[in-house]
Amino acid sequence: MDPYKNRRWVIILIIISIGLIFSFRLFYVQVINHEWSHRAAKISLKTENLQPPRGFIYDRNNKLLVGAETVYDIFILPIAIKEKDTSLICNLFDMSKLDFKKVLENASTGYNVPYKPSVFIKSMTQLEHAKISPFIGKISGVFAEAKIDRGYPLSIASHLLGYIRRIDENQFQNTRANGDFFYTKNDFIGITGLEKQYELLLRGQRGNINYLKDYAGNKIKTVNKIPAQPGKSLQITLDANLQKLGEKLMAHKIGSIVAIEPSSGEILAMVSAPSYNPSLLTGKNFSKEFERLKQNDSLKPLINRPVYNDKYRPGSIFKLVQALIALEDGVITSNTGFSCNKNIIGCHNHERPNNLLKAIKHSCNPYFFQVYKRLIMKGKGKNIFEISREGLGNWEKKIKTFGFGSTLGIDLPDEKSGFVPNVSFYDQWYGKKRWAFSTIYSNSIGEGEIGVSPIQMANLAAIIANKGYYFTPHIIKEIEEENIKEKFKTKHYSCVDAKHFDVIIDAMNEVVNNGTGRNARIDSIEVCGKTGTVENKNFNDHSVFISFAPMNQPKIAIAVYVEFGTWGSKWAAPVASLMMENYLNGFLSNKSKIKAAKIQSEVILNKNTKF
Amino acid sequence: MKYRNLSIWKNVDKPLFLFYFILSIIGYLVMYSSNYNGFEIQDFLWNTNYGKQLIWLILTFFFGVFILLIDGNFIKNSSYFIYGIVILLLVIVLFMPPIKGATSWFYFSSFSIQPSEFIKLGLSLALAKLLSDVGSKFQDFRTKLKAFLLIVTPAILIAIQPDPGTMLVFSCFVFVLYREGLSGNFLLIGLFTILIAIVGIFLKASNSVFFIGSNAVSGNLFFGFILCIGFLFSFLIIRYFVLPRFRKQKIRSLIFISVLGLSISGGINIVYDTIFKERHRTRFQIMFGVKEDRKGAGYNIYQSLSAVGSGKIFGKGFLKGTLSNDKFKHVPEQNTDFIFCVLAEEWGFSGCMVFIILYISLLVRMIMVAERQRSKFTRIYGYCVSGILFFHFMINIAMVIGLAPVIGIPLPFFSKGGSAILTFGLMIFILLRLDAERKVVLR
Structure with missing residues (x-):
């Protein structure tokens, strides 16, 4: 009846085969091939880094030295910029359309690609950002990202604290090569000082946030969030008041102050002059200011002289070490006397040094020439070259136990070792058997080839205050939840027995009370010190002073070095004394305040300053 | 009542x-x-x-x-x-x-x-x-x-x-x-047309070049050449293997199909170059996978396939779509033409299978009822x-x-x-x- 009845099977077959084709296709897209679901994740998910706040730095009395300042980087995303917004953008950021065109071009070429955001304006202050933030919310393709820069409420200790700056391409690649993926471009990284030393602790741990975005990139829903772990805060051993005074006193001068607590090795103050305001190296003026400080300042204010400048000759303060080694060696006793024979080596007029105490009190050069001669020429033999070689070798070993000639291991980057001349050095300089005591006698009074950094000088004061040992000078006092101080708790002994120190300490006390260091006296406190005047051909001599107080229970050991400050008692001694008075009493007497003001106003930058 | x-x-x-x-x-x-x-x-x-x-x-x-x-x-x-x-x-x-x-x-x-x-x-x-x-x-x-x-x-x-x-x-x-009662040939011719068209457009869209000897020829010319050879073969087969009384009829339909096939493949050549606009060409190129265009004409299909693919076997669950949902708008027209994305993303392959089986069942049931x-x-x-x-x-x-x-x-x-x-x-x-x-x- 109906000849076409079977045609329904053809139609049903077609329908079913379409269903099968779809099933296979879906099976492929959804089950076999994972590419589409990866693409989906790329389309819908976005990960954003969460910047951890950098750790703060406090002084020993919990005064904030380094805090945080939020700054804003403005980013542009070239593909999202709309033509109609350009005039608004130009108004907002105060630039011409041509400039903006260039910015866009830069952001789309080279390393930068148009669909990745790149920095447009760096480090806007909070105030500047507040002005523009209501507008940039409406402009597509422009957004702000908060970064934590540094803030310095006290503006002191710039060298010690160091600075941070945005990571450069080299460092970026290096950190990546070392398996450290913390940084993204434009992140801050510690470059010098504590910022560099404790970078890993200060920076904290980056977090991230994954969220679902809509087609326009707006955040719709947070999927998961790993919060950033804030950087650990450091407490350092510095005393902010003392540091501040030290920087005042060293204003308009070149040199260093290092103050150490002898009983622990904690650094109380570390001044490098000339200094700079640490706030200069923050924010958007960084490059300009950095350039100025680095290139255009002949006094090199960026150098941290206390640890970095190891070319300082110690001068007469070195006589203390010579005396100690000689006593330990038994080549002299406290009663040994020599005549002040100015024919051998220059000296000033003073009473006859018929014992060690008097020799130190008056800083008698010929006396210590003789002491050094006995140390070097101790050996029994006929050949003075051989004897000198042997003597110098022994002497070098002993000197080194006082922390000279090698780095102390302070927790600051770039510490320099200083230099103690040794046999091979003179062999190379003069030739083997071409030198003897008579060639190297300048070492006796801390001149000659010796190089010492101010931190080593302060350490010497601490060794004497401790009667023979020192703790590695250090700056870190405490870090949240970290035990990092262990390595600073070992006593390092010098080669000299404690019993030999009494006479030296008495002598140093005499120096301050009646000798060359009378400028360092403090009423009501027994101070021990030793002046040094480092010879400078053609220029003013350097003024050096090391000291500790109080005499019986030393709480502070200090070294002051004022370049071109003529003799030791002129500038270094009073600076040291003011520092110690302020630290021990907690304030300066009126008399001292006047003195401090006078020193502060003195300008000693010229190598030939007349006094 | x-x-x-x-x-x-x-x-x-x-x-x-x-x-x-x-x-x-x-x-x-x-x-x-x-x-x-x-x-x-x-x-x-x-x-x-x-x-x-x-x-x-x-x-x-x-x-x-x-x-x-x-x-x-x-x-x-x-x-x-x-x-x-x-x-x-x-x-x-x-x-x-x-x-x-x-x-x-x-x-x-x-x-x-x-x-x-x-x-x-x-x-x-x-x-x-x-x-x-x-x-x-x-x-x-x-x-x-x-x-x-x-x-x-x-x-x-x-x-x-x-x-x-x-x-x-x-x-x-x-x-x-x-x-x-419409002749089945219409279905076959339709199918034949579609096949020839697909191959022809694909060859055009992919700009393929073939070699005959050492002469480079465009894909379509080559395709036409292949078609001719195919028809010649069919002719020889009919000539020697089909009973003489059917031969005439078969050869007539072969000629019809040859003319149709060649004119379609040639016609596509012309239509593709002259009548098609650039956006049409891109659509075909994207469809054949010759071109990947994530932002322009290929955007819709890229987004929708991503949404479908992300459903995997069991899907993300009811109300849990992250691409096709209206909040996200990654898939355009997701309420109208691309609504299948929502199903595929949220219910996965298993959901799609239920859907396809239900749909096919409905269609087949209707035919049975008819x-x-x-x-x-x-x-x-x-x-x-x-x-x-x-x-x-x-x-x-x-x-x-x-x-x-x-x-x-x-x-x-x-x-x-x-x-x-x-x-x-x-x-x-x-x-x-x-x-x-x-x-x-x-x-």
């Missing part, structure tokens, strides 16, 4: 109704999930897509019950009337203000009506009526011409709007006509409905999963659009009504 009502429900085809009902519910849930952005009761009915969809769905069922109550003969006799009314609407709608470049809608505040949806119902009824009339035989040329005019008139009106997706649906009536009729009208009408739904299903899904270029066509029972929901619902309810009285009357 009561008795009669009950007897109708007893005679309604339960599986067909069930498939339709379940698909409608799933469709509604998918629509709800696609637009879900926290539930707020005051917005629910009037301000959300799923609220409006619900109103249309309830309206559809209300009309559906009404249809089940009226006499089938009445429906049959109103066929031409309904067709005429909708054609009139199609003419009027051309003078309405265009939306997105097409004059397809009448607007009534927040609701809109799309007469090109209703014509699917009107045409089905009219065609069934025409072919089932006692006097007409499909083999007559006049009947064929009438049927052709019946189909082409609305097709042209819709082409003017323009709405190429809906126009394409009209080709589904080939199936109906085939069932009623085939059991004594009434020719009901049978033809059943085929019409099944064919229309099948084409929508085929073109829409193929587009979403990247098997066809982007053609705007809704997915019945799923896509947003009151006119479509209502039309497809009524089409099925009418079929149910006609089927319910299959034992009572003979038409």
Whole structure:
């Protein structure tokens, strides 16, 4: 009846085969091939880094030295910029359309690609950002990202604290090569000082946030969030008041102050002059200011002289070490006397040094020439070259136990070792058997080839205050939840027995009370010190002073070095004394305040300053 | 009255109704999930897509019950009337203000009506009526011409709007006509044409170059060359292996096919270069995977395939879509043409399988229902409905999963659009009504 009845099977077959084709296709897209679901994740998910706040730095009395300042980087995303917004953008950021065109071009070429955001304006202050933030919310393709820069409420200790700056391409690649993926471009990284030393602790741990975005990139829903772990805060051993005074006193001068607590090795103050305001190296003026400080300042204010400048000759303060080694060696006793024979080596007029105490009190050069001669020429033999070689070798070993000639291991980057001349050095300089005591006698009074950094000088004061040992000078006092101080708790002994120190300490006390260091006296406190005047051909001599107080229970050991400050008692001694008075009493007497003001106003930058 | 009502429900085809009902519910849930952005009761009915969809769905069922109550003969006799009314609407709608470049809608505040949806119902009824009339035989040329005019008139009106997706649906009536006696060659020729066209466009889109000896020739020329060789071979086979009495006829059809094939492949060459615009070419290039274009013309398909692929085996779960959801808008047109993405993303491959099985079951069940009729009208009408739904299903899904270029066509029972929901619902309810009285009357 109906000849076409079977045609329904053809139609049903077609329908079913379409269903099968779809099933296979879906099976492929959804089950076999994972590419589409990866693409989906790329389309819908976005990960954003969460910047951890950098750790703060406090002084020993919990005064904030380094805090945080939020700054804003403005980013542009070239593909999202709309033509109609350009005039608004130009108004907002105060630039011409041509400039903006260039910015866009830069952001789309080279390393930068148009669909990745790149920095447009760096480090806007909070105030500047507040002005523009209501507008940039409406402009597509422009957004702000908060970064934590540094803030310095006290503006002191710039060298010690160091600075941070945005990571450069080299460092970026290096950190990546070392398996450290913390940084993204434009992140801050510690470059010098504590910022560099404790970078890993200060920076904290980056977090991230994954969220679902809509087609326009707006955040719709947070999927998961790993919060950033804030950087650990450091407490350092510095005393902010003392540091501040030290920087005042060293204003308009070149040199260093290092103050150490002898009983622990904690650094109380570390001044490098000339200094700079640490706030200069923050924010958007960084490059300009950095350039100025680095290139255009002949006094090199960026150098941290206390640890970095190891070319300082110690001068007469070195006589203390010579005396100690000689006593330990038994080549002299406290009663040994020599005549002040100015024919051998220059000296000033003073009473006859018929014992060690008097020799130190008056800083008698010929006396210590003789002491050094006995140390070097101790050996029994006929050949003075051989004897000198042997003597110098022994002497070098002993000197080194006082922390000279090698780095102390302070927790600051770039510490320099200083230099103690040794046999091979003179062999190379003069030739083997071409030198003897008579060639190297300048070492006796801390001149000659010796190089010492101010931190080593302060350490010497601490060794004497401790009667023979020192703790590695250090700056870190405490870090949240970290035990990092262990390595600073070992006593390092010098080669000299404690019993030999009494006479030296008495002598140093005499120096301050009646000798060359009378400028360092403090009423009501027994101070021990030793002046040094480092010879400078053609220029003013350097003024050096090391000291500790109080005499019986030393709480502070200090070294002051004022370049071109003529003799030791002129500038270094009073600076040291003011520092110690302020630290021990907690304030300066009126008399001292006047003195401090006078020193502060003195300008000693010229190598030939007349006094 | 009561008795009669009950007897109708007893005679309604339960599986067909069930498939339709379940698909409608799933469709509604998918629509709800696609637009879900926290539930707020005051917005629910009037301000959300799923609220409006619900109103249309309830309206559809209300009309559906009404249809089940009226006499089938009445429906049959109103066929031409309904067709005429909708054609009139199609003419009027051309003078309405265009939306997105097409004059397809009448607007009534927040609701809109799309007469090109209703014509699917009107045409089905009219065609069934025409072919089932006692006097007409499909083999007559006049009947064929009438049927052709019946189909082409609305097709042209819709082409003017323009709405190429809906126009394409009209080709589904080939199936109906085939069932009623149209030569199977039409299906074969259609299939042959599509195959040749696909290969031809692919060769054009991919700019392939082949070598004959050492001469580089364009892909299409090479394809033509291959076709010729193929035809030559066929000719030789016929010449030596087919019985002489059939030989003449076979050779005639071979010549026809050769001419058709070569002219199609040559025609595509010309059409592709001259008539196609750049965006059409890109669409084909993307479809064939020759070109990946994530931002321009390929954006839709890239996004929709990502959403589909991200569903994996079991999907992300109800209301959990992250690409196709309206909040995210990663998939454009996710409420209308690309709504399948929502299903695929949230229910995964397993959900898709349930969907496809349900849909195929519905289509096949309709054909089975059509085939059991004594009434020719009901049978033809059943085929019409099944064919229309099948084409929508085929073109829409193929587009979403990247098997066809982007053609705007809704997915019945799923896509947003009151006119479509209502039309497809009524089409099925009418079929149910006609089927319910299959034992009572003979038409």
